[in-house]
Amino acid sequence: MAHTFDDETLAGVLGHMNSDHTDDNILIARAFGADPAPVSATMTGFDGDGGDWAVTSAEGATTTLRVPWPGGPITERREVRREVVALYDAACARLGVEPRPH
Numbered sequence: 001m002a003h004t005f006d007d008e009t010l011a012g013v014l015g016h017m018n019s020d021h022t023d024d025n026i027l028i029a030r031a032f033g034a035d036p037a038p039v040s041a042t043m044t045g046f047d048g049d050g051g052d053w054a055v056t057s058a059e060g061a062t063t064t065l066r067v068p069w070p071g072g073p074i075t076e077r078r079e080v081r082r083e084v085v086a087l088y089d090a091a092c093a094r095l096g097v098e099p100r101p102h
Contacts, residue, residue: 003049013080014045027092028041028067028087029055037057038056038058039058050068050069051084
């Protein structure tokens with residue numbers, strides 16, 4: 001069973017991703033989702049096995065995207081950032097996009 005993070009950790013990470021990294025959310029959705037050109041993506045949750053996004057298409061349909069953490073399962077808050085950054089880097093590599101420095 002996947003590790004479950006507390007509400008404070010979830011709120012902090014989701015708030016940060018959805019306010020400061022909206023373009024990264026779309027990039028991750030483009031790289032790992034079925035729609036190559038989503039108009040929006042919002043991180044809706046995560047656990048020790050991966051992250052979840054609500055992805056909206058140009059037609060207005062919203063689907064759920066689940067992406068496993070690149071480094072495998074995690075159990076600590078400090079590991080979340082590492083895995084989100086690794087996921088961003090993997091998305092850039094998959095799409096041929098130059099990643100920004102971290």
